[in-house]
Structures are given as C-alpha cells and as structure tokens.
Amino acid sequence: MKDFSLLKEMVGIHAPSGNEGAMTKFLLDYIEKNKKNWKVQPEIFSGDGFQDCIILKFGNPRTAIFAHTDSIGFTVKYGKELIKVGGPVTEDGFKLCGTDSKGYFETELVVLENEDEPTKYEYLLDREIDRGTDLSFLPNWREDERFIQSCYMDNRLGVWTALQVAETLENGVICFSTYEEHRGGSVGFLGKYIYENWSVKQALISDITWVTEGILHDKGVAISIRDSGIPRKSYVDRIRSLAKESGIAYQLEVESAGGSDGNQLQASPYPFDWCFIGAPEDHVHTPNEKVHKNDIAAMVDLYVYLMKHL
Template sequence: MALDFDLLKELTETSGVPGYEDRLRDVVRREFDGVVDEVRSDAMGNLVGTVEGASDYAVVVAAHMDEIGFMVKHVTDEGFLQLDALGGWDPRILKAQRVTVLTEAGDLPGVIGSVPPHTLTEEQKEKEPKVEDVYVDVGLPSDAVEERVDVGDLVTTAQTTVEMGDHLTGKALDNRVSVFAMLEAARRLDDPDVTVHFVATVQEEVGLRGAEAIGVDLDPALALALDTTVANDVPSFDAAEYVTELGDGAAIKLKDSSVITNRKVHRRLRDVAEAEEIDYQLEILPAGGTDTGGLQRSHGAKPVGAISVPTRYLHTPTESVHRDDVAAVVDLLTAFLDSETGEHDYTL
C-alpha cells in the first residue's frame, strides 16, 4: 500500500484535545466527502460517515481523534501559564518541550522551560515532577499574555511528523494513525453486504466518553475499535513485556484494562488475516483502555473486537509506528469488512 504520508502528517500535526476536536473533525469530514453515503455529527462531536450496505445489519468502526493535551487553569502575575492535564501524561517528559497555546485570537508558540541543572538544589533535583508544577512561557510581557490568553484555552505539544527509516514518528499518532487507517479502509470499501458506520470519536483519552455515547445512538450489531497499543520492544524491557513489536504486523486485541474482546470476533480477525496473508500479532495490554470497552456495553451487550497499531513511546511527542504495520491494519480492516455478511454468529 502506498501510504499517503501528507494526510497522516496533517492528521497528526493538527491540534485536537479531548472535547475540542474541531480542527480534526473538519479534516475527517473533508476526507469523508465523496467516500461515504452520509456524514453527520452529534452533540458531543463524534463524526459518523456511513456506507450503506445491502442489509440493515450495522457495523461500527471507531477510531478516536482526540490527543492528550492541557487546558490553561491559571495565568500568573508574571505571565506564565499553569496547566490542567487532559489525558494521561508522564510529567517526566514535559520539561524542555515546545507547545502551542490555542487562543481565540490565534495560536501562540510557547515552551515548557527547564532551568539549568547546576542552578538547582539537591532537594529540587530530587523532587518528583508533577503536571501542576509545569509552567508555559510564551515569551510575552504579562500584560500582553493577559490580553491574549484566557483560562480554558488549550495547549498541545508542538511537533512535526517525519519519516524515520521504516518508521513514522511525531505527536498524536495515538490515535490519528488509526483515523488514517479508518479513512483508507472507507475508501477501499466497495458495495458491502452490511452497513458500516465509520466513526471518529471524541474524548477517548478522558474516559471513552464519545464511544459510549455513539454506541447508544447507533446500536450496532458488531463493533470494531481501532487504536494504538504499546510496543515496548526497546532496550531495558524483557520480551514478555513488549506487548507488541514494530514490524510484526497488525495487533489483534485480546484484552486491555477496559475490555476482553469477543473471542469469536478476534478469532475471525485471525482467520481473515491468515487467509489474506496479512501479518498480525496478538495483543494483551495489561493497562490502558480503548473505545472497545465503551462500545461493548453501550445499549446492551455487543460483540466487539479491536485492531491496534503497535506504537513505541506512547503518550509522548515522539510516538513511532512502522509503515508496514499501518498497511497491515488497513488491509485487515478492509478484508474483515469486505467479508462481513451479517450472518456470522458472535453469540457466546
């Protein structure tokens, strides 16, 4: 598959934190144009692109479009910004990061500063880092900051997405790479036997909220989530701790902390991958939830499965995926949907 790197770059570099996914929604809506039969959004901001099938049997494919970020909670008298986290951050990686502050008057560049280590006391060096101790410097006098920045403005890390060997690296690959895969599968899907709702969900990073709402609104017979997953195939981890490995193919989820997937669904995903000679690996994620969990219990019990993109350095500005794994996710999702007739028995 020839990967549309420009689209992936646009998706990842566009800002969209939980509850404020507007810019991403505009991009996805544009990409749905001419590909799906109907596009609609809801009061939370979930965006649904529907491909009508030969039957009313409905399948939901969901990929969340929000990224972890921050909200400004206070502007100091000196003009520095204090932050409230939106999603799970490791505060150890925040120092010396460039950020973008999204204000009503336009975007402001900023930095999360880190003072020289030789000016710190031993007590300061040993202090455990916390998000609430982070300050953003936008390089303006305090009166100018007060005019430009309001409490409630959003902040994201500022990072470009680049090709790095066989890998692609940047911010927000969690989960824009899955949105990308969903859009590619929607383009490939032709005259399906079942109706497919492709959904770009919101607020996954703060509790799977968009998926829970959309599952009630659409009430699908079957749901698949697309997300990233841990690839700890790096020094200092044992093989049993890898979860997945870059370059080994699409990850078929067996469980995470929010869901145990339907065994008939993940078995069929494996059968399809083997029949189509698509590289895959099995995913058992010990911690972290996905939209799969939100969809499984919406509007009653649902058969659910998930396909994941193995990703190194999750929840950092340097998330990295292997281009072959991205292609495998697109191939597997497309083949699964092409072969869904609505007659498979997923009851247990």
C-alpha cells in the same frame, strides 16, 4: 508505499479532548471532497445530536469501525500552571502550542518536581496565556523509508486508516468519536444510534497500541486479546481466524492496562462485540510517537479484509 501527506496534515490539527471541532471540520471537508471517488457514497451523520462526532454509513452495514479524533494535551489553569488532558508524558522542554485571544503561540513545558508536593507543570512564555486555553504538542514530522515519527499518531493514524478503508468499503459504518483520551463519553450515543437504526452490533477499534516486550515493530498489526477491558472471546477468535486466513501480518497482544472506545462500548447497554486492532508505536503519548510503515500497511489491509468478511 502509501502517500502519508494526509496523515502529516492531520497530526498538525489542534484537537485535544473536548475541543475536537477543528478535526471534525477537516474530516467533513475531506469526506465531501473525496467521497465521489469512493466505491460507495456514504450517508453522513453529524452536527446537532452528534456533538463533534461523525457517522458514515455505507450500504447495508454489519460492522462498525470506531476511530477517536481527539488527542492528549494540557489546559491552562491559573497563572502559568498547566493541567493534563488525558495522559501525556511530561518531560521538561517539550514544545507546546495553542491559540488564545491574543493569537497563536508556541511555548515549552516546565516540570516542577518537589519531594514534599505533587509534581506541577507550567509553561515558559513571556506573556500570560488565557485561563482555560488548551495546548497540544508542537508537530514535528519525521519520515524515512521504514518509520514515521510525530506527535498524535495516536490517534490520527487510526482515523487515517478508517479513511483508507472508506475508499473501497461497500457495507459498514465508520464512527469518528471524541473524548477517548480523557475518560471517553461519546461512544455510548454513537453505539446507541448505529444499533437502534441499523442493528449493528460488531465493532473494530481503529486505534494505536504500544510497542512492548511482546509487541514489536515490523511484526504486523496488533490484535488485542485484552487490555483493561476483556472483549468476548468468541468474537476475537473469529477475527483471529479471518486474520490467519487473510495472510496479512499480525501479532497478538495481551495486556492488563490501557483502554479504548471498546471499553466504552462494553459499558453501554447494547450487546456490542468489539476488538481493538492497531499498529504498535514506541514513545507513546509523547511528541515522538514512532510507527513502522509495514505495520501501517498491515493495519489498513486487515481492516479492509475484516470489513468484507465479518
């Protein structure tokens, strides 16, 4: 079974949409330290012109993995009011944390419901937090023989999967994107760069999906036929054929809602094919996101297989 210490470290990194810098620094440090042990040394593209995104180019790429590094969270408005970053589930008493000019703090979410007004959110703390400070869920890692449960498996697990693939990847691109949880925005220029420089026009979206009546724990990684976006059927059919050929456990997802970096690629002016492939989790967008270890293993194995054969 895989060692998940790296994943445990990553779920504790504060990186809500728009403030991914700490995650970017962590990834660049990790890549620099570990790339010497990888089968192929990638070219690394980051910094000016890439905002907080990172592109890794291996060999002669045909296919790109996109994994978003940001998370959901909250922003301090005025006084003690909070507004959402992305779509976090809001439950009274959820533990939150952040850092402002006065230092690190931990607090609780307060949900204020009024029949005649929209629901409002506040924090519970004996001092005022600086206006504009972003907050994230307080990490609480739980692991047993079958499951991992923590905040931000979406999408630290997608990022972790991409790093596992990087160890043996010979030809391919890995794009670590930003802003995905809050309307996207970076995938357009990442897609432009890899298409115009290396003619890459196939993508796999390394992200985490939902446990539903049709997608269950311990049944394999989910291959999404559609969500709010509809990828090109001929491309998804190729992936399904390769998945069947691989013998790796997978399940087929069909949804009408939800979205990912794939939707942003489809909206770009470049002819990208894309498919969302990810392990399913329960308790989505809460501090208690729960994923089965067998589904994680299937996710890594399928990505490795697809990057070789697509």
